[in-house]
Amino acid sequence: MKKILLVLDAAHVDTEIIHFACNFATLSHSSLTGLFFGNYEEEAPDTKMEFGAPYIEEPPVYSAGPNITLQQLEDHITQFKRSCAVRGVRCQVQFNNNSYGSESVIEESRFADLLIIKASATRERKWKDTPTPFVKDVLAAAECPVLVAPNSLAEIKEIVFAYDGSRSAVFAIKQFTYLFPELAEKKAIVLQVNKDDDMPVTEQDHLGKWLRLHYSSIGFKVLQGKATEALFTFLHDRQHTIVVMGAYGRNGLSELVKPATAAFKRR
Incomplete structure (x- = not known):
């Protein structure tokens, strides 16, 4: 980068x-x-008259409203x-x-x-x-x-990859990993919200193998319930965490953005 x-x-x-x-x-x-x-907007300079001829008393001033x-x-x-x-x-x-x-x-x-x-x-x-x-x-x-x-500066100690099985989610994981190889020693968690209790074995195996090539510590966590609510509950009290999500997370982002949590999003 x-x-x-x-x-x-x-x-x-x-x-x-x-x-x-x-x-x-x-x-x-x-x-x-x-x-x-x-x-x-550029404000019009003040023009005055002296000895029958106009002149500009002050140079142009720029403003952004009253502030x-x-x-x-x-x-x-x-x-x-x-x-x-x-x-x-x-x-x-x-x-x-x-x-x-x-x-x-x-x-x-x-x-x-x-x-x-x-x-x-x-x-x-x-x-x-x-x-x-x-x-x-x-x-x-x-x-x-x-x-x-986030609203306050905090050291990143943990990476949470919000994963819904989509190409967008996988692309976001890859893009983040490529942009920040320096975070390879941080703890990485793949978080998925399912109706079932488990992540499909094939996906976990493939994604796990890829992540282990880039991160020293990875884990998988499956939540049940509505995605936005489950993610919010899981992340609410976590500190020093950066959340990586694909385009699917756009609508629920308002409930996930908290002072101690940074969110990384890729279209």
Whole structure:
């Protein structure tokens, strides 16, 4: 992996997610690109008259509504660069003027190896539910793997592969493994929700053989019940866990995103 894309609100410096992304960039020896999103419009400069001729008293100023100025934006970008430099992470900054929707994030994801976004990222300052509509749009259409970051930084000690037997789930497992070979020593659990008690022997055998080539410790866990509810119950109190799921997990993601759990999703 070479390029990680980090989605950042240009109006607010979130040091936690920057530190989180820097840790992954350090782990994978990747560069980190901060994609600042916002709705910026150029304000018309004040024009005055003197000696019968017009002149501009102040240079043009950019704003993102009442909450940010050009100086604040530059300060936030500087802080991002400084945080990366302190951790020895190579970084770049991208900002698209007048781009406040998910479309620009999705477009940039086409040329990234991994996209990191916080579940609370939003265009609406007062949106309380997570993941927000903005994040859901990104998850639905992103063209690279997406890592939904937790609200607080925590060391990853365990990987849970949510598995439903689909090609999407297997692809997500492979993609995560290829992106983060450095996590090979972490405990890996294949978690499946079935009506029956057991995972089909053939699938467990094939998947187990493949995983043992990449991880030093693996296990299988089968739950019964509705997938979303069973996953939530299993993951609710687990700490330092990253959850890997394919596209099937998109609808249930809102119930799985908790402060101590990061979720990795691949379309």
